[in-house]
Amino acid sequence: MTLRITGVMIQYYKACKRELWFFANQINMNIEDENVLIGKLIHEATFLKEKKNLLIDDTISIDFKKGKENIIVFEIKKSSKLEEPAKWQLYYYLYYLKHKKGIKAEGILVYPKEKKREKLILTEEREEELKKAIKEIPEIVSSPSPLPPVRKPYCKRCSYYELCWV
Numbered sequence: 001m002t003l004r005i006t007g008v009m010i011q012y013y014k015a016c017k018r019e020l021w022f023f024a025n026q027i028n029m030n031i032e033d034e035n036v037l038i039g040k041l042i043h044e045a046t047f048l049k050e051k052k053n054l055l056i057d058d059t060i061s062i063d064f065k066k067g068k069e070n071i072i073v074f075e076i077k078k079s080s081k082l083e084e085p086a087k088w089q090l091y092y093y094l095y096y097l098k099h100k101k102g103i104k105a106e107g108i109l110v111y112p113k114e115k116k117r118e119k120l121i122l123t124e125e126r127e128e129e130l131k132k133a134i135k136e137i138p139e140i141v142s143s144p145s146p147l148p149p150v151r152k153p154y155c156k157r158c159s160y161y162e163l164c165w166v
Contacts, residue, residue, distance in 0.1 A: 003138045007060050010092040013133050015085035015154075017140050017147050022160055024141035060096050071105040073097070080111050081154060087120060088130075094122040095130050 003024075012020035022028075054062040063076045075090040090107040097103040107120040140147070149155075149164035158164075 003141065004059050005092075005134055005137055007089040007092050007096075009137055009141075010130070010133055011082075011085040011089040013085075013137055013140070014088040015082055016150070016152065016158070018149055018164065019158065019160055020137065021141055021143065021146035022163065024137075025146075027160075027163075056096070057100065060093050062093055065105070071097075071103060073105050073107045074110055075107065076110050076112065078111075078113065080114060080116060081157075083109075087118075088133075090120050091122055091126050092130055092133075094120070095127060098122065 009020060009024060012023055052064045054065060056062065062073050064074050066072045066074070073090065073093050075086065075093070077086050080086075086109055090109055094105055094107050097105050107122075108117055109120060110117045151165075155161055155165065
């Protein structure tokens with residue numbers, strides 16, 4: 001059986017491979033996490049006119065899109081603290097649309113609280129990086145145990161903190 005790789009998995013791959021392992025192995029600590037709940041509220045309270053949460057192939061969930069010819073995919077985030085992993089999540093959506101649906105799109109990463117947005121374009125270099133992640137993710141999540149913890153600046157705010165550091 002082939003592993004269905006999601007945008008969240010790509011984000012976790014870029015942020016913390018241990019978190020990816022927990023998530024993929026259904027060890028979910030973030031259901032009641034305050035940061036996750038705030039993020040959901042921001043998502044619900046912004047861009048009210050847009051049709052949100054577009055699920056494609058039961059694999060990727062796009063926050064919303066604009067355009068019919070020149071498609072722009074939007075990803076809404078609570079804060080830019082995990083900016084790089086968030087970018088890669090959106091790059092993966094663009095990659096998926098291009099390679100699985102034949103749709104060429106651009107992306108916009110939006111941080112409503114910070115009044116910040118960033119346009120993202122999928123390049124060949126980013127596609128190669130995504131191919132590497134897509135190859136490594138099944139190896140990581142099928143491991144019998146998570147990788148050892150690696151301390152990062154955002155660990156203390158992570159919902160898995162106690163599984164790693166307590």
